[in-house]
Amino acid sequence: xxxxxxxxxxxxxxxxxxxxxxxxxxxxxxxxxxxxxxxxxxxxxxxxxxxxxxxxxxxxxxxxxxxxxxxxxxxxxxxxxxxxxxxxxxxxxxxxxxxxxxxxxxxxxxxxxxxxxxxxxxxxxxxxxxxxxxxxxxxxxxxxxxxxxxxxxxxxxxxxxxxxxxxxxxxxxxxxxxxxxxxxxxxxxxxxxxxxxxxxxxxxxxxxxxxxxxxxxxxxxxxxxxxxxxxxxxxxxxxxxxxxxxxxxxxxxxxxxxxxxxxxxxxxxxxxxxxxxxxxxxxxxxxxxxxxxxxxxxxxxxxxxxxxxxxxxxxxxxxxxxxxxxxxxxxxxxxxxxxxxxxxxxxxxxxxxxxxxxxxxxxxxxxxxxxxxxxxxxxxxxxxxxxxxxxxxxxxxxxxxxxxxxxxxxxxxxxxxxxxxxxxxxxxxxxxxxxxxxxxxxxxxxxxxxxxxxxxxxxxxxxxxxxxxxxxxxxxxxx
Numbered sequence: 001x002x003x004x005x006x007x008x009x010x011x012x013x014x015x016x017x018x019x020x021x022x023x024x025x026x027x028x029x030x031x032x033x034x035x036x037x038x039x040x041x042x043x044x045x046x047x048x049x050x051x052x053x054x055x056x057x058x059x060x061x062x063x064x065x066x067x068x069x070x071x072x073x074x075x076x077x078x079x080x081x082x083x084x085x086x087x088x089x090x091x092x093x094x095x096x097x098x099x100x101x102x103x104x105x106x107x108x109x110x111x112x113x114x115x116x117x118x119x120x121x122x123x124x125x126x127x128x129x130x131x132x133x134x135x136x137x138x139x140x141x142x143x144x145x146x147x148x149x150x151x152x153x154x155x156x157x158x159x160x161x162x163x164x165x166x167x168x169x170x171x172x173x174x175x176x177x178x179x180x181x182x183x184x185x186x187x188x189x190x191x192x193x194x195x196x197x198x199x200x201x202x203x204x205x206x207x208x209x210x211x212x213x214x215x216x217x218x219x220x221x222x223x224x225x226x227x228x229x230x231x232x233x234x235x236x237x238x239x240x241x242x243x244x245x246x247x248x249x250x251x252x253x254x255x256x257x258x259x260x261x262x263x264x265x266x267x268x269x270x271x272x273x274x275x276x277x278x279x280x281x282x283x284x285x286x287x288x289x290x291x292x293x294x295x296x297x298x299x300x301x302x303x304x305x306x307x308x309x310x311x312x313x314x315x316x317x318x319x320x321x322x323x324x325x326x327x328x329x330x331x332x333x334x335x336x337x338x339x340x341x342x343x344x345x346x347x348x349x350x351x352x353x354x355x356x357x358x359x360x361x362x363x364x365x366x367x368x369x370x371x372x373x374x375x376x377x378x379x380x381x382x383x384x385x386x387x388x389x390x391x392x393x394x395x396x397x398x399x400x401x402x403x404x405x406x407x408x409x410x411x412x413x414x415x416x417x418x419x420x421x422x423x424x425x426x427x428x429x430x431x432x433x434x435x436x437x438x439x440x441x442x443x444x445x446x447x448x449x450x451x452x453x454x455x456x457x458x459x460x461x462x463x464x465x466x467x468x469x470x471x472x473x474x475x476x477x478x479x
Contacts, residue, residue, distance in 0.1 A: 036182035037237035097151030109153025114353035135421035147187035148251025170301030219288030231269035271319025325372030
């Protein structure tokens with residue numbers, strides 16, 4: 001009730017002066033609300049200094065209105081009643097578990113993550129999966145594991161990066177759009193007002209759809225990146241707002257927190273931003289189409305490729321958190337099968353332990369969480385460890401550190417055994433196979449993987465049983 005009253009006070013305090021100022025366009029027609037939340041709640045929640053807020057407002061509003069903007073944001077903070085504001089240099093939006101695992105390098109952090117799995121998923125990270133009962137118990141642990149709560153070694157982007165705080169912060173790898181993607185037309189303002197008056201998922205999705213619909217039909221990379229950021233920021237500020245209302249956060253709602261039965265695909269702008277970083281990985285920042293002022297502010301620190309790498313894996317991981325079965329984000333098979341994601345985790349880290357966890361969680365969620373399925377085909381186990389077990393990847397990305405390698409190999413071997421037992425049970429129960437040749441190919445790749453990660457494990461017999469069950473089954477036919 002206290003949170004609800006605080007939010008009600010926040011809404012009433014915005015009209016007319018404060019919210020009108022927040023929506024005041026500059027000479028280019030861009031307002032604060034063109035790049036931020038509908039009311040600035042994220043700036044109020046973070047402990048940005050008044051000097052930074054004034055400096056960032058000054059080019060758009062002039063001195064007098066910039067001072068008024070600082071006062072407005074201060075009033076939001078007062079009405080929010082926050083005891084401790086978030087640290088803009090430390091607190092990363094949607095960072096799983098609140099903070100990244102420590103480590104100087106990606107390998108160090110992947111090792112820390114690998115070792116942490118003994119607590120997170122003990123049935124896979126310790127001992128051995130030796131029966132169908134073991135496999136079912138381990139599967140249930142995987143289904144219950146919440147990626148929003150599991151600390152990882154991947155560092156999510158900060159809310160805002162500002163070159164004034166050092167060259168390391170001269171990067172586009174942050175949440176705030178670097179160019180405005182919306183104009184303050186009456187339809188969009190009305191949608192914002194409806195959301196602020198009643199901040200429901202439905203009203204936010206309507207605002208999100210309008211944001212997409214009003215974006216230019218053909219636009220350059222800078223606009224594409226800005227749109228993905230603007231949409232992602234909408235969902236983040238919504239999560240902040242839900243917490244203030246005392247309602248469940250997005251991360252506490254289960255494996256598909258943005259789904260609502262509106263069709264196969266659901267909003268996943270987090271993944272979209274990671275995919276853009278993949279697509280434009282070799283594009284120079286000055287070729288994105290950013291204004292010169294943005295290019296100047298985002299050069300001199302991390303290289304163009306480094307900035308894309310700072311975006312690619314963190315935002316793909318965020319996309320996975322919001323679609324843990326990876327079935328509701330895209331119709332593109334390399335997305336739903338996590339080929340692109342696996343490639344990024346291995347190349348940009350390498351993060352082999354993170355990759356093994358992600359694939360395991362993805363397969364289990366897609367196969368056994370009904371809300372994650374989006375195909376007219378009956379829900380079934382799709383045994384596909386993506387590019388992790390293809391070619392020489394299983395050998396190429398073996399951790400060099402012996403402790404790291406032992407933990408990683410044990411987890412991955414047990415994950416493979418778990419799915420082999422579950423696949424065998426499904427085939428023997430249903431006598432139906434899905435995509436015969438790819439499934440046989442996976443079994444061959446799994447055998448090669450075992451020869452690297454546990455050559456003395458004696459798993460060939462289990463693989464042969466699954467192969468025999470595949471051949472004894474019939475292809476799925478639509479009825």
